[in-house]
Amino acid sequence: MQHPTVFVTQIPVRKDPTTKELVPGLNITPAQEYGSIQILAPSQVGFSHIPSTIEKFEDLLCSYDEEQGDCLLPLGDSVLVAIATGILARRGVFSVLKWDKNVGRYFKTKIDFDEEGFSSFD
Secondary structure, rough: OOEEEEEEOOOOOOOOOOOOOEEOOOHHEEEEEEEEEEOOOOOOOOOOOOOHHHHHHHHHHHHOOHHOOEEEEEOOOOHHHHHHHHHOOOOEEEEEEEEEEEOEEEHHHHHHHHEOOEEEOO
């Protein structure tokens, strides 16, 4: 059995006030509780070629396996999040990680698009 994968759409960046360089804006290490991390897009990606981004995401997400425990961590640019969730929604069922700031950890939420086109959340 393979280890589950956490597909991260993109890690947001911020400018470090001291060095003025771009650094990760979030620590996603807690997501490793749910599997190994795979980043789908670099922190700074251009959107002049949306079709190629969709194609790249489809290639990267073709290995997504809900039964294996894979999940999506939707971070970064909203266009990237929309592309990734759209691709996974075609499967009918997929899981996402949601940060709970009160507890300080991610929780897995299953999204199930049933035949009537209605979604339910665990």
